Amino acid sequence: MIIDNTLLDQVTQQAKMSPRLRMNYNLHDSLDSKAQRLFNALEPGTELPVHRHLHTSETYIVVRGRMNVLFYNDDKQLTEECELDPKRGFYGVQIPAGQWHTLEVLESGTVIFEVKEGPYTPLTSENLMTL
Template identity: 60%
Template sequence: MQLINNTLLDQVTEAAKESPRLRMNHNFHNAMEAPVQRLLNALEPGTKVPVHRHRHTAETYILLRGCIRVIWYDDAGTETGSALIDPKQGEYGIHIPEGQWHTLEVLESGSVILEVKEGPYVPLADEDVMRKD
């Protein structure tokens, strides 16, 4: 068992702040081949999450602390919507359907999401990362 508490969130957040990518995962699944991927994702302002999609799985974010904006796009790369996720405002998370182009912007230092999606882990293929010219 592992408690998800401020101590753990602080540890993952500190690792994110020290990472060149300004984000850090803390996996709860035992292997990348696990049928369910469950992880904390600590995110700092300035991290670059490319516009991407997961063609074969949906993805759910629950924001444990901080503030993020999730932005989604159509196949042509046009922004079609966004949602401010802020627990202080009663907006706790978002479910992103499979195949939906999306990214996020971190608006507050110390933001941590609990992320859940079907496994196994598959790195994004080139065709699943939107290239904006």
């Protein structure tokens, strides 16, 4: 498999047509895989709740586009914000297990490469934060 603009454009087009304004392109074989590796095409306006993964760290690498990653503490206070923009030399972020976080997409056509340990586990209410 070759990862090129054609693939990224296809996933981006699917994200634009999705009501959630985002679309995954999984590279792992199943949701039970020990490593969840995927491209995530994200459009401005997509809503990703503040959440955490208690048992796994998570890595985002921006392939194209721009986004902010926002970090919160247990008291629902914003503690850090970083803009990822490969054109400016800011490529990615490593999010430790248990860290509350979300993202804000700043540019249409944004695609990230995302990795976390598997198997996939849906977020539960204890791992979602309402601001």
